[in-house]
Every structure is written in structure tokens, then in C-alpha cells.
Amino acid sequence: MKKPLILITNDDGIDSKGIRFLVSVMKNFGEVVVVAPDSPQSGMGHAITVGDKLRLVKSDLFGSIDSYKCSGTPADCVKIAKHHLLKDRNIDLITSGINHGSNSSISVLYSGTMSAAIEGAIENTPSIGFSLCDYDPNASLSHTEPYISKIINNTLNNGLPNSIALNVNFPSKSNNKIKGIKVCKQANAYWEEIFDKRLDPYGREYYWMVGNFVNHDKTRDNDELAISENFVSIVPCKFDLTSKTGIEYLKSNWDI
């Protein structure tokens, strides 16, 4: 069997520990090409570079593995890999991460890591975003390896439905053993912000945005709960935002 061609990207930047660890695991599964942002892109959501140039520069960070740093967003990295760098080849799998910090629940919308995966799904390439629920850039990652391998083996052998990207979140390393993998739905939660107002040395106001996570999901099958119970969570994500409930509501209640 031909070795799968695997594109790896992230949002923390090409030099982060998370992507280096992911490359070290993924190279066991196929031919890896890295195209990752040249600077941190956390919180970039599904941003793309519109009306500005992009740079794409060869990197030697990964030794013999073909790798490039891109001046754009995670979604840009997927686009330039797919439609320029690797345009004459078929990418079998896109993996993004490992993100330093949780992308569970509503954070999937703000996450550059997951937007790269969703960009892959839009173009019908099996795509997975991996995140560790620990914001420390030096956090321990080795406990994720057997779960990444299990997920990749399943993806390569048992497939993913079309147009679906997986949002995988790992509990941070602790003394408690991980209980397994749970397929979940996105928890119904949000970030409630506090704006910490300060004065700069020139007397002008500025703000730091500080988020407090508010989870009001009481169901049993949501990703927040799974992670809190020390499971690895997988939420299969789609990019069609259409609300059928919304369509029915407008058709029944609106006068248009």
C-alpha cells in the first residue's frame, strides 16, 4: 500500500512543542509535510488572509521532513499546501496541533487549530485537530501518543464521513489514568469576558480581555464533561451552519 501523504499544521506556530510532538507521532503513519504559521495564531478562528500577501518559506526545523513556515493563518496554511505546494498530489490526511490549550465546546469556533481541520473537511480531506487541555507551552505530551495512534489507525482503516473534521481534546497529564476515548457532542457553553482596563505610559486606555468559561450544559454526552472525567473527547464537526429549527421557525412565524 502506498504511504499516506499527511499534511500537518497548527496555530501555535511552527516552532511550538505541540507540532513537533505531533510530527514525531505522525511520521510513523506516512509521508509528512509540515506547513505551519511562522508566528502564533491562537484565537484566529477561521480567518484567512484577504487583501494582503502571503509568504511561504522553507524551514529546516524538522530535519528530513519537508516543512514550510507561512506568514498566514492556519486556514491559509491548508489552502496554500493544498492548492499550491501539493497541488499535483492527493493529501490523504490533515492533522492540526497539538494545540497548547483546550479547544472543546464553543472554543472550536475561536480555534485556529480546528479551523485548519475544518478547512480540510471543506475540501473533503479527512482532517483532525488535536488539543491538550493545558495552556503551558512546555506541558507534557507523551500521554497522548497511544490515543493519537488509535485515532489515526481508525481514520486510515475505518474512514471518516465526508465533510467532517474531528475535534479531539486530551486531558492534561496527571496521576489519574485516562479512561479511554468518548465520542461526544459540543458542550453548550460560552466565554464570558472581563475587560481589564489599564493606562499605557502615554496615558491612553487599553484593555486585556480575560475570559471566564461558563458551562451550562447538563447533558451526559458533551465534550466538557468527558474531559472532566478524564476521557479523551472526540466531537465530529461539520461546516454547514444551517439551523433547520431556524428555517422552520422563520417559515412558521415570520411575515415575509
Place this chain on the structure above:
Amino acid sequence: MKKPLILITNDDGIDSKGIRFLVSVMKNFGEVVVVAPDSPQSGMGHAITVGDKLRLVKSDLFGSIDSYKCSGTPADCVKIAKHHLLKDRNIDLITSGINHGSNSSISVLYSGTMSAAIEGAIENTPSIGFSLCDYDPNASLSHTEPYISKIINNTLNNGLPNSIALNVNFPSKSNNKIKGIKVCKQANAYWEEIFDKRLDPYGREYYWMVGNFVNHDKTRDNDELAISENFVSIVPCKFDLTSKTGIEYLKSNWDI
């Protein structure tokens, strides 16, 4: 009845024609507060400002209407309005736009205009993004006024379901009369990019990303078709990306 409090934002920046037109229409419906980006933020998707400061500066662009320019993204504008500027009040409605350019179909994911609306929906405020299918920053907007008014009247009188944001797209002005409003689903389409490689004056490569829109939706009820037939399209959007099909697939086919 108390006048509704209406927050207006956009992604083209506070000085764009689209937001000025939207303010001129919306001030007939309630008390308007403007919080919009101080620079163009097209293609920002659901980006938020993480790990950097935000500025919020009073603007006099809208005369007696309270208005502020923010250094952040459209989603940041909604957050700082909701959790800082207007934190002691209840925002009844958020409108975003009018965007100069289509946000139909898959563009909803890349759109700063729609991310502001979805950010509103996450926090359970009725929210609507308006976009004109014309990228000219001086495009004519007057033909949208009766449809905006109809949509706002319906929203205020007949409501929106919780956690739903509306994605409204207007055909560009032409000699053909608009046929009405259609409630639609998000068309199944994507952007296929070409990367136009150039050399800068220093001999270094850079790229312009140029998108070609590829619509492979053959259904009758999608937004692209509605707009092409000269209807105003409304797609009700949700922020829960969970794919039930994906959950069932993994539970049936994966070995975890």
C-alpha cells in the same frame, strides 16, 4: 414600549459606507450604539484577540449616536460592547454590516461580519449579519432598505429562536427588481484558491491568494441559487458544529 437597544458592528471598518447606511436605517428602530473595528477586518472569521491588548476609542463619525472604534476583530467588538461598554444594560438586537461582498454559502465561515452575529447568538442576543453581493466599497445600498426594515420588524415582533444568527445576503443593485425574501440553507460550495507567485523588489517570493468560488449544490433551497434568482437570502445559522451523522459513524465503524 421601551426603545430597543441595538448594537451595530461590521468587518469593513467603522468608516465604511455599509455600516453608515445600516446605522441610518437602524436608528428608526431604537437606540443605536456603534462599536466597530478601526481598520478593515474582512476574512477574519471568528478570530478574537488573544494575548494582545485592545483599544476602544470614542468616535464622532455618527454625530449624536454613541460610537466607538475598536482595535480588535468583529467578534472582539461584540464582546467588549456586551461585557464592558453596555454591561449594565440589555442589548436587544445586534446587527452587523452591511458587508461589502457576499457572505453566502461557505463564506459564512470566513466572514467577520457573520462572526460578530454568531458571537451575539452565542450569548443569546438576536443577531443578524447583512451583506451585499457586491465588493465595490461605493456600491449602491438603497435597494436593501425595505428588506432590512421587513427583517427587523419581523425580528422585533415575531422573534428569533434562541442561539440562532441570521445570515442575510442582498443581490447587488440592478435593473431587475428583487423578487422577495427566501429562507434558505447554506449552499454546499467552497473556494478553490490559486496562488499567484511574485518576487518582491528584494528578490523574495510572495503570494496573492485568489479564490474561485465552486458551487456544487444542486438543491433548490440553497442561498446561492436564491441570490442568483434575485431574491434576498436568509440562512438561520447555529454555532453548534456537532455532526450527528459523524457521531453515529464513529460509534458504528470505529474501534475505540
